[in-house]
Amino acid sequence: MSQTITFEGSGPVRAGHELPVERLTAWLQQQAPDVRGPFDIRQFNGGQSNPTYRLDTPGKSYVLRRKPGGPVLKGAHAVEREHRVISALHAAGFPVPAPLALCEDEAVIGSTFMVMEMVEGRIFWSPTLPDLTPDQRAAHFDALNATIARLHSLDIQALGLGDYGRPGAFFARQIQRWSRQYQEDDLAGRDPDMDRLVAWLPENMPEDDGAACVVHGDFRADNLIFAPDSAEVRAVLDWELSTLGHPMGDxxxxxMMYRLPPSMIGGFAGADLKALGIPSEADYLAAYCERVDRAPPTADELRFYMAFNMFRLAAIFHGIMGRIARGTAASAHAQTMADNLPALAALAWAQTETTS
Incomplete structure (x- = not known):
């Protein structure tokens, strides 16, 4: 299934995701008077976790992002955290949509939601950035690299985000969090490779050097908006998983795009990188390390990082399986993501068996 076809654009609001337009409009008139209706509301096809809507008015477009209705796992779908981090980053000049309003009163639409400006531009749903020349593709990959390096170089205290997470012990806390979410979601079942990773990862963590920065948590090309005709990054989207953490983990x-197969979102393993104009994994890693003035990871460290991140992504897919079982899955294509869980968990375990 083409990732572009699957996730691009918006469509009619899906059953079970409808918004109470009158209550929403009344709340916005009081709390965000610049956001004026009447609204033509459509739902974005992308977004595996938090339902996201496009609000079109005669003069301007906005984006509404909400927690899903119904029961959710503790710590998941943190729309209020997204609002906080993009507010701080926008004030610092980092490319994010301008936040306009946050509502934590579930009586308005049934769950916490935020409204932000709609950023126009180009989203590449395929990780190989089709329709670009090799030179253009190289420039866009360099912009991706520069943007995440810039994020990791921001001063968390100057941003006002010194308490946005707990600095230090990032990998230990993340392994504990995702292991717990995986183990507690009984409706999604178990996977033998996930069980092996739950045991392996805590025993193989590299020494934590105490580095702390804002980490995005899901930094991929399809979570960025580029200018229509250049490699300028206009906005980084989807901050639900952001926290304070270790830059190399993020x-x-x-x-991972270099090691995930094309059948999984964000992957292009096996592609002819030279012909496409995409830098090698080693060169891309070296460029980032130079930008943030950091020594490259050792082979053993890189093996852990890859196993950890694939495990974490697999745990997210496992959560999607649980949301399907509970009837709260946000994306029309959630089943496709859930179906990838066994292959992704196996690939994650394979990282632990690579030679150093």
Missing amino acids: FTYHL
């Missing part, structure tokens, strides 16, 4: 999640 960057190597992004680096």
